Amino acid sequence: MGALLVAAAATLGWGTTASAQDYTFGWNPRTGDVWVDTWLSDMNRYGARYRDPFVDEMVRYYGAPRDLVNDLLGERRWAPGDVYFACAIASVLGRPCRYVADVWERDHAQGWGAVAQGLGIKPGSPEFHRLKKGFVPSYDRWGRGITLDNELSRDFPGRAKEPARPKGQATGTAKKHAAPAGQSNGQGKGKGNGNGHDSGKAKGQGQGQDSGKAKGQDKGKG
Numbered sequence: 001m002g003a004l005l006v007a008a009a010a011t012l013g014w015g016t017t018a019s020a021q022d023y024t025f026g027w028n029p030r031t032g033d034v035w036v037d038t039w040l041s042d043m044n045r046y047g048a049r050y051r052d053p054f055v056d057e058m059v060r061y062y063g064a065p066r067d068l069v070n071d072l073l074g075e076r077r078w079a080p081g082d083v084y085f086a087c088a089i090a091s092v093l094g095r096p097c098r099y100v101a102d103v104w105e106r107d108h109a110q111g112w113g114a115v116a117q118g119l120g121i122k123p124g125s126p127e128f129h130r131l132k133k134g135f136v137p138s139y140d141r142w143g144r145g146i147t148l149d150n151e152l153s154r155d156f157p158g159r160a161k162e163p164a165r166p167k168g169q170a171t172g173t174a175k176k177h178a179a180p181a182g183q184s185n186g187q188g189k190g191k192g193n194g195n196g197h198d199s200g201k202a203k204g205q206g207q208g209q210d211s212g213k214a215k216g217q218d219k220g221k222g
Helices: 002-012 034-049 051-062 066-073 080-093 097-110 112-118 126-142 150-155 187-221
Strands: none
Touching: 034 051, 034 080, 034 126, 051 066, 051 080, 051 126, 066 080, 066 097, 080 097, 080 112, 080 126, 097 112, 126 150
16 A cells, blocks of 8 residues: 555655645644545645635535635635545534534644544544545546545445546646647548548449440440
């Protein structure tokens, strides 16, 4: 598992993240799960670079007020990973994101593992597993690759060996590319080949038939 995370970190360029000093509470999630810690760190990079889709995700799929998320990321200088986990925990508990955010501001020195357990989400519990599973659809909506651990591979068997995408690829803001001028997604090429083949065949058959007919008529007359 450790080797997998090291490889993923190298692929995604995780050495370029903002330093812990850039955030009010630093950056030391301590969720009790190394996979969760790793991908929360990746969210710091994504949320810093693509703030709008990150905020949209918190608002649309985790029920967080937009003004709260913007305030946490901006004025209060929270790490995006902390914002995500606070709102994800709130969603699992059926509580407002603001409630969990207030608890984290008070008890952040204990780490997310202790805070989550104090809120009723114990490590290894079904609720904690729901938190982990929630990462995957979020990354899918962002168009960002994510490497699954053994536990999540059982939930997403078709993606168990899916590699994480390199940094900067398919970030959720990518646009569809139009076909080059003069082409229509491969149809132009097929049309040209078909017409040329039919034209050449028809032309050859026409010339051969006309030539043979004329030659036979001349021979009969002679």
